[in-house]
Amino acid sequence: MNKRSPEEGQPWIPSKQPSSSEAQHCCLKLDTMHLLRQALSPAPGTEPRTASPPTLLYTQPLERAVSLTIAACCAAQRAPSHLLPRSRSARPHAPHRRRLLGCCPTHPTLPPPQLLSLEGLALRRFGSASRQQRRQRRLSGGLGRPPASEKGDEEDEEEEEDEDDGEEPESERPRPPGSSEGGGDERHRRLIRNQYRELICSVQQNREDMLSSKSNRLTEALEEANQLFSGVSRAREAALDAQFLVLASNLGKEKANELRSEITTFDSLTFAEDLLTFMGINRTETEGNDSDSESMSGGYLPSNAWYKLGEEAEKYFRRAPSFHYMLGSFKSEPPMPRQRIERQRKAPGGEEKRAMPAQLKKMEESHQEATAKEVERILGLLQTHFRNDPCTPIFFFDLVVDPNSFARTVENIFHVSFILRDGLARLKLDDDKLPVIEPVQNVEERNDDHSARARNQVVISLSHEEWREIVETYEITEPMISPPNSDEMETA
Amino acid sequence: MRAERSGLREGDDEDFSVVPTQSPSQVQRNLESRSQEEINRKVTELVQFLLVKDQKKIPIKRVDILKKVIREYKDVYSEIVNRAGRTLQQVFGLQMVEIDTKHHIYILTSTLPRVEGENLKQDIQTAKLGLLIVILSFIFMKGNSAKDSAVWEFLRRLRVHPGEKHEVFGDVKKLVMEEFVRQKYLEITPIPLTDPPEFNFQWGPRAAKETSKKDILSFVAKMQKKEPSFWISQYNEAKANT
Secondary structure, eight states, rough: OOOOOOOGGGOOOOOOOOOOHHHHHHHHHHHHHHHHHHOOSOTTTTTOOOSOOSSSGGSSOOHHHHHHHHHHHHHHHHHGGSSSOOOOTTHHHHHHHHHHHOSSSSSSSOOOHHHHHHHHHHHHHHHHHHSSHHHHOOOOSSSOOOOHHHHHHHHHOOHHHHHHHHHHHHHSSOOOTTOOOOOHHHHHHHHHHHHHHHHHHHHHHTTHHHHHHTOHHOOOOOOOOHHHHOOOOOOOHHHHHHHHHHHHHHHHHHHHHHHHHTOOOHHHHHHHHHHHHHHHHHHHOOOSSSSSTTOOOOOOOTTTTHHHHHHHHHHGOOOOOOOSSSOTTTTTHHHHHHHHHHTTTOOOOOOOOOOOOOOOOOGGGGGGHHHHHHHHHHHHHHHHHHHHHHHHOEEEHHHHTTTTTTHHHHHHHHHHHHHHTSSEEEEEEEETEEEEEEEOSSSSHHHHHHHHHHHOOOOOOHHHHHHHHHHHHTOOOOOOOOOTTTTOOOOO | HHHHHHHSSSSSSTTTTTTOOOHHEEEEEEEHHHHHHHHHHHHHHHHHHHHHHHHTTTTTEHHHIIHHHHHHGGHHHHHHHHHHHIEEEEEEEIEEEEEETTTTEEEEOOOOOOOOOOOOOOOOHHHHHHHHHHHHHHHHTTOOOHHHHHHHHHHHHOOOOSOOOOOTEEHHHHHHIIHHTTSSSSEEEEEETTTSSSSEEEEHHHHHHHHHHHHHHHHHHHHHHHGGGGSSSHHHHHHHHH
């Protein structure tokens, strides 16, 4: 900051001609400041101070002044860091830039019409001092020069010394009215600088206080800075003013955010977390398993999560319950008997389905125990027979058919089906494609049958004629399964 | 009033979009021309029609009512509707609410106080209601309108992604953008001059009738274990709304 000494009273001879870009930067800085000040100034009617405008602008051709105003607006979001003053507290550059970025929260890029009005504003601000300026203003008439501004932006990376040095000779030329020359001027400037620094310091210290929506401190500070600015004629003070403005605008933005957030102190993130908690999320200890982005909470959401939430939600709605017929339409069959039948015929074994048509039989509850006993008896019979003759499966019809009674035959088939269902016996077709039955020997096999092989359901129908035919064809003379009342065990 | 009707052709292809406005005396006279039995039958039909139509929660148009139920009894339309409304209220605790006065579209809402008890029938509609209340809460707390990107961002945190098939909801995007909109729970309007097109989410008329800002605020408060007055501006808005 103290690299240059020209303002200590010595005449300063520029090492090189100040380039237009340097001048642009100076204008940029001041324009930005002015525009921001305007944007942040509390009362709409405050007229810009007409007393002593900053001096350097007016030597520039008008177009450049105009374009710089535009550049100021653009630069408001892209202010090069070196433009901003290095204060004693030596903040790094980047935050300045960011802070200045934060200054214009609502207008990241201003379209030309707005630029024009803002530039008019800027011109009005410092257009009243000199005749020259008035001439410039007449000439301006609302020109927008985006291309020039782009050029100005490109040449942003200039050294501070050059730019500051470039400022000096220009600031010498048009004397701000009302300011004295020489030492008094210097003291005055030092005073202004001190005041600025104090102001900046106080704003920084009382940040929290200023942020509070109830206080007007920020406005007051801005007013004070406005007043101080009226005495500013040199870049150094102007730089301090810019620094303060950055600070103030930053605070302003935060205040605005807070204002908005009063309307929505609603944190959707925590709300989402709370919802997940309500839904019964099972949060895992380890994080980062699938937290790819934005700290999504890990955890396992149970399958009834949304149902639980919906159940809670119903309390807040006056929803008419949906109207549904309880029993459905007339066309469907009554479900109850169907279930019973399924239980009966669950797996009459078999690797292939039989082609015989179905005949439904009803199970009668009263004979439940008797059935079970019968089934056991038949199973015993089957196993006994098999023990005697292990390798030959029994021909199915030999087993079940009772040549004397059709009814008994049917009953036998019924009982055998239980055995098959329980997997204690197996029904298959032998080489002649005739059904044979054999008990299932070991437990594993039984289990395998249950799980691995698909349960095939077969429904057998038997008419009286068929039964008679079977008896004749297979020449069955005696029933293998004795009638229940006799305890004799007969072998085939 | 008879003159209005004269413009209409008799028969099945009558124009059902126009309901003759009738004075009560006119209605009375019309009523007398029909038997009580017939009228009651029509009332019952209308009640059944409304109940069935409400199954999918799609609002019922008056045009449909006239065309499918009332038909030739148009002249006593108002009487039939009134009686049907009474039946709905007395028997089922439901009421017919008009959500679109221009096109005469109705929904059924419950007038019974909500019972603190376990919901015996928990089906996919329950789950969908959970999703809906979450969206409605978000919209309300964000100032009664939210951009679709914000809504989906929020839903993402609840493991609901528009592009993925959700295990409960399936095609969530379709559910939210089509079904909820058709049911008039949500109102989704495109924001002009945006490319790719963005949408604005707001409460639909059915949501406004079936629940209230106060209710939704209490829901949010319950979830976050805070008092509803914690959110000052929403609280005031909810209070002003009742």
